[in-house]
Amino acid sequence: MTEHDVRCLPESEFRASNDLFREAVHAPVATEEAWRVISSRYEPGRVWGDYLDGELAGTAMSLASSLTVPGGAELPAAAVTAVGVRADRTRRGVLTALMRAQLTRVRDRGETAAMLHASETGIYGRFGYGVATTSRTVALETARARPREDAPGGGRVRLLGPEEAGKLLPAIYRTVDSPGAGMISRPEGWWTLHLNREHTHGHRVRVAVHSDEHGTDDGFAVWVPGANDYRFGDGRTTLRVLDLHGADAAATAALWWFLLGVDLADEVVAVERPPDEPLEWWLADSRQCRIRDVYDELWVRPVDVAELLRRCRYDPAEPVVLGVRDRMLPENTGCYRITPDGAERSQLPPQLEMDVSRLAPLLFGEVRASTLAEANLIEVSDPDAVSRADRLFATRRRSWCGTHF
Ligand SMILES: CC(C)(COP(=O)(O)OP(=O)(O)OC[C@H]1O[C@@H](n2cnc3c(N)ncnc32)[C@H](O)[C@@H]1OP(=O)(O)O)[C@@H](O)C(=O)NCCC(=O)NCCS
Incomplete structure (x- = not known):
């Protein structure tokens, strides 16, 4: 079994982290001049590395940011970027180990969500990310x-x-x-x-x-x-x-x-x-x-589901009870009664159930609940709840990020 050694990297390792990332995305290694500019993004405590056999095998970092949610609240969020694994160390769980460490730290830091731009659509759903904007x-x-x-x-x-x-x-x-x-x-x-x-x-x-x-x-x-x-x-x-x-x-x-x-x-x-x-x-x-x-465009991973749901606001509509499953951050697993004015944990049986990766697309109005149901991506216990959720999560404008990071 592969032994992972995931560490929060010291400043002396930032350059190595960037070199590894750039090689993974087929970009030329940064010149000294470029690095002076790029390094301004690197913050202590936010740069991760996974070592295999004592060598840096993969890396991921984040920027301190905030995300505007439906209704206008701005919640603290980690902008995840510069993710890469050495080509000769892929498919050994390096990214999985990095994501686990990073998301745990994001939660401990009190950030409500993590967000990123994905190089490929097949990578991040398994870690709870879903497409929030187009x-x-x-x-x-x-x-x-x-x-x-x-x-x-x-x-x-x-x-x-x-x-x-x-x-x-x-x-x-x-x-x-x-x-x-x-x-x-x-x-x-x-x-x-x-x-x-x-x-x-x-x-x-x-x-x-x-x-x-x-x-x-x-x-x-x-x-x-x-x-x-x-x-x-x-x-x-x-x-x-x-x-x-x-x-x-x-x-x-x-x-x-x-x-x-x-x-x-x-x-x-x-x-x-x-x-x-x-x-x-x-x-x-x-x-x-x-x-x-x-x-x-923007993939969002709810990290504190209760807080995220509590801060979203929608136009008047009937409430819906959602059941959420979260394998990586199990404290999020549970039922939430969502109203236009916020949400709270609930003991009621779920009307719609889903993996946490479906939550951001739904909350940001990126996809309708009825579409997710037709795609077999959510489970429906109460068929009336599907059209109620369609009305509840409809945003006035399409969600949009407009910032590449
Ligand atoms: C994408 C990348 C980070 C994955 O790293 P990795 O260490 O190989 O990932 P893991 O071994 O932890 O894989 C976890 C799971 O994701 C799957 N997976 C990994 N990369 C994938 C990809 N590009 N497409 C689809 N599935 C992928 C693995 O098959 C594995 O599935 P399993 O859990 O069912 O076995 C790595 O391939 C890479 O650096 N690619 C080039 C740079 C890049 O695209 N970076 C992302 C920038 S947003």
Whole structure:
């Protein structure tokens, strides 16, 4: 049997952890310059390693963050990232050992959930993670995509240098009105990495800020010129938008119109956009917004199920009693009576029963209970409870994260 030796890594091992992770995802090992930027994300107590025969075999880390749940409450949550196992040590339980240690620590630290972006969909369900939000990639030809005459917009857009961006953007992100379910708080190290891509990815980000008619900054866009084979009069230039947030439709739309108007750009491609962003409805010709991809975005693992359920809020609907099974964190196993105004543990028999990995997709409105029932992914003891759960967990807007980590 494989002997696992899972440890919380000291700072002296952070670089080895990052090297191992990058090798596992086929990325070049970070240069010294890149590591100076990347290391700002590494926090003592949050970086794990599993040693086999005295050698580091796998690693996982997390960032301190928070997650907005339906109803608007922001709960402490661990943003799990940089997960990798050496190619010659896979399928020996290294990831399982790391996940167990990490989730136990997340719970002991009082964080309500863990969350991540999955490299493959087959990996994390067994550890209790489920898809809570969806994103899409959209592509627009600058020569053809035009706003409707009465589309939202207005205000002013200005370019910022990287230093000013580093000062302004975190504050604007925090003030973007009423963060929706699925959005997360961005740790300082996240911003450092995001805005210093020239040291890690070899290209400098461009940043634009939108201000409203009173001069208040209320949105921003971050992009890189990608796939750039431009020679005057020949080739194509694509602007690849990594991050675009506005306090309202006017700010968001104005940033889009700005990007579509940048000279010598043939195409604007934006990743991780909200599934229900009304971009195609703002355009004179909706077909000019091409949806390149729709994909699972944020995976959420409820760590303190009672607290998570207690803090979610929904529109008026009848209650539902859910039975939850959790093999990795068995203290979560039990029944919960969920109402629009919160939830509590219950002695009532469960009307719907499920593995903990089904809970986040349901709570964030990512999938309806009736769909899970049709897919045999939840067990139904009371058939009426399925339509009650469909109504209870319906969110007003689609949940969306919009932050890659
Ligand atoms: C994905 C990865 C971390 C798995 O590590 P591992 O140590 O091999 O995982 P474990 O041995 O603990 O496997 C646990 C279970 O998950 C399954 N599993 C592991 N990786 C899987 C994958 N990529 N797809 C489907 N199932 C997978 C195993 O078969 C095993 O199943 P079992 O419990 O039924 O036997 C590792 O393969 C890796 O580093 N991959 C490349 C980098 C990467 O994708 N990192 C994740 C970034 S989000």
